[in-house]
Amino acid sequence: MTAKLTFYGGVNEIGGNKILLQTEDGSVLLDFGRRMGEYSKFFSEFLVARSKNALRDMLRLGILPKIDGIYTSHLVDMTVLFENEAVSEKVPLKEALDYWKTTDVCPCNPEHPAVDGVFVSHAHFDHIQDVSFLDPCIPVYCTEKTKVLAKAMTDVSVSGVDDQYYKIAKKVTIKQKAPLFKTLCPGECACSEEKEEEHPVIEDPKTKFKFTYDIAPQYRTFITASEGQIRGIKYKLIPVGHSVPGACSVLLTLPDGKRILYTGDVRFHGAGEVSIDEYVRSIDGPVDVLITEGTRISSDEVITEQDVERYISADIGRSEGLVLINFGWKDLTRFNTIYQAAKENDRTLVINPKLAYLLYEMHHSFPTQYPDPRTMPNLKVYLKREGDLLYSKADYDKYKMGYLHYHGRNIAQTDRNIVRIAERIGVGGDPNNPKNPLPPTSDREPYNYQDLYSLATHHLDNGVRAFQIRQSPKEYVLMFSYWDANELFDLIPLDRKQKTRYISASTEPFSEEMEIDEAKMVNWLDFFNIDYDYEIKNEQKIFARRHISGHASRPELIELIERINPAKIIPIHTNSLNQFEDMFRGKVVSPKYAQPIEI
Ligand SMILES: [Zn+2]
Structure with a gap:
């Protein structure tokens, strides 16, 4: 099998990059971002995708690509969450199976996922957001800074089904409600999160605070080594400047030795960011296929x-x-x-x-x-x-x-940290409550209370x-x-x-x-x-703006391409493909949505 590149986003549009690389020994995705333009053709701030149906609805609208073997199975087929036959009989399954199950794609089999990893070039939504729908068995490859950013973005947002690029929502079971005095509709179906037997106590990595959670959070696997190998594909992450920290390009060496460079979003005029010289030096060798962004190929403006x-x-x-x-x-x-x-x-x-x-x-x-x-x-x-x-x-x-994003919930009534934070604020928190025995501050404690609790209440x-x-x-x-x-x-x-x-x-x-x-x-x-x-x-x-873009200008893009001198150029993330075709005649391969390009 010759290697193939297929573009499922970023084709004649700014952002939404989704590139599938398939080789004889290993397949990877290069970014899996939201196609903002396509999404906003249909949805708006007050009309968002239905969270329980988001994947299936967005596949139908063509916002998400029909790729087999990558999406989380219960998002493809919600009936796998039905607890039993009784649930199937309660919903109009025979009349409208398509409400809960799509035949557009085959779900991911975690034993044999169709891709071995997804590279995320940087933490802008048009490059990361739709990772939310990928099966968690597919690891995310990115820089450590992108990972920290993805975590911070998750910590400060209200998470929905499409904010699961870092943290994964706990799987639910669809079952019949038990006849409780609080239940208005016993026997009717509802999604319910599986409660944990014990309230898990989890340590906050930056403070060593331990907090009680209702449900243990689950995270995607992130691999942040700057070089490595995914089956037969060698990779190197090359840091670049952009309007967000941690952006990188991805250099891939295929099993047959061919080299592909994916720029991600790049600029060379930020403060203290990588220069074209440094960039070309890290690539160190010939490039067979350059997949380059071209957001500003029509703009000559260079301000720093x-x-x-x-x-x-x-x-x-x-x-x-x-x-x-x-x-x-x-x-x-x-x-x-x-x-x-x-x-x-x-x-x-x-x-x-x-x-x-x-x-x-x-x-x-x-x-x-x-x-x-x-x-x-x-x-x-x-x-x-x-x-x-x-x-x-x-x-x-x-x-x-x-500076904490979680203060626990004192459901188990044993969370000493909540009491300490309350004490610190000067409201509540009964240190004499026998259920919350507070340890004395001593050398044996792993942290200094005063300093760390000041972190929790700093802004107040x-x-x-x-x-x-x-x-x-x-x-x-x-x-x-x-x-x-x-x-x-x-x-x-x-x-x-x-x-x-x-x-x-x-x-x-x-x-x-x-x-x-x-x-x-x-x-x-x-x-x-x-x-x-x-x-x-x-x-x-x-x-009037005091702003420079996160993207390289026309002269910078031309210099970059001439110095890398690739055999083939595939421009994406641009509305001006023809400008590349005019300038680099014979070298430019114009991508078409979902049509594989052999390399
Ligand atoms: Zn970006």
């Missing part, structure tokens, strides 16, 4: 992250009051740019708890590269007035009150609230997006006389929904008398 910092610093410098700034929370390069710009202007950057959480996770895993956000000068975490809007300690939990003690910002607005730069617009009620005094400036340091809207949100943001800013720079496009105000 340093330029962005200069502009933002100047913007802050000419602002007389509070500065609000919008940027992507996973873009730690941009965070650093804005942090430096705030410091240059003697201001404190106030970030949201999600970003703070990610910074601490990165610090924990890479302490020499990322400082502890708790000790960074001029950096604070914002405490929204949320929950019951009382600024009550009870309005916060998990990562919103500190050190966070910044809107009224504090309103008292001295000139001292702050606040991370701010459309989703925070309600904060303006608390941030801007009633007379609206305070001078406030908004800066957009994020990507331009690239979908209809984003354009609508931008128009709404304009309304908010105008109402609250907030200054911003803009241009008019199609009679709509569009914010």
Whole structure:
């Protein structure tokens, strides 16, 4: 068998890369991201895929590809979860089998999965999200940073069926409800998670805190070695710059010696990121097939992250009051740019708890590269007035009150850590309760209570609230997006006389929904008398951006391709395939959706 490459996403579209490589000895996927464009053709913020049917519905709509042997079996065929015959008889199975079972694909057999691994080039949703549907027997290959990021993204989100790229939801059984006094419909069918016999106690890796869980979390297998072999396929992960940490290209050497380079998303103009020279050096040898991204093949603009910092610093410098700034929370390069710009202007950057959480996770895993956000000068975490809007300690939990994403549940009534955290906050937690015997703090304890519990409640003690910002607005730069617009009620005094400036340091809207949100943001800013720079496009105000893209420009892509000098080029993640065809005549192989290319 000759090796084959099949493209199931990223073909004439930006993102959604899904590339299947099959060889005589081993098969792998290169990314398995969400095709955002296809998904949003049908779904929107308030109409999302039905979680119990997501795989089957998205296969039918063509958003997910029909590939045999890779998807988790109970997502393909929900009837495997039926507890017994009685359940089958309760649902209209004969009339509508297709509601619960699809014949579009064969499910994965964990003994013989159709692919031996999935590479994830970086943790953007258009490259990672649909890993959620792959059988957990298929390991994920990525950099350690991508793994840490995937974990952090999971920790701070409400997880649904399509957020299972890191953590896997516990399998459910579909059974009849028992006749209990609390049950309105005994005998009727429902999904129920299998409860564990004992409440598992699990150690938090960064704090060594042990917490009681209802159900033990399950995770995918991640392999983060930078080089290795998957059956007959050798691989090497090559770090690259992008608008998220941990991005890499994947270099594969096939059993017959052919070399394939998949770029993932790349740029060469970020701060302290890999140069084209370094990149070409790590590839070290001829490339037979180059699968390259081409997002910006039509753009000559080359500005650097340093330029962005200069502009933002100047913007802050000419602002007389509070500065609000919008940027992507996973873009730690941009965070650093804005942090430096705030410091240059003697201001404190106030970030949201999600970003703070990610910074601490990165610090924990890479302490020499990322400082502890708790000790960074001029950096604070914002405490929204949320929950019951009382600024009550009870309005916060998990990562919103500190650097832990889990505080356990004291169902077993033996969780000493909950008691300690409560004590620390000064509310609740009865240290004299005989059911919760607290150990004395001593050398025998594996950790220092004071320090570690301060981690759990850090924002409550050190966070910044809107009224504090309103008292001295000139001292702050606040991370701010459309989703925070309600904060303006608390941030801007009633007379609206305070001078406030908004800066957009994020990507331009690239979908209809984003354009609508931008128009709404304009309304908010105008109402609250907030200054911003803009241009008019199609009679709509569009914010002037302090931003550089995560993608290489045309001149950079051309230099890259010429220096690698591959025998064949397959451009993906682009809307301008023809530009590649014109420039690299005879070398370009244009991918077609789901049509194998022999190599
Ligand atoms: Zn990306």
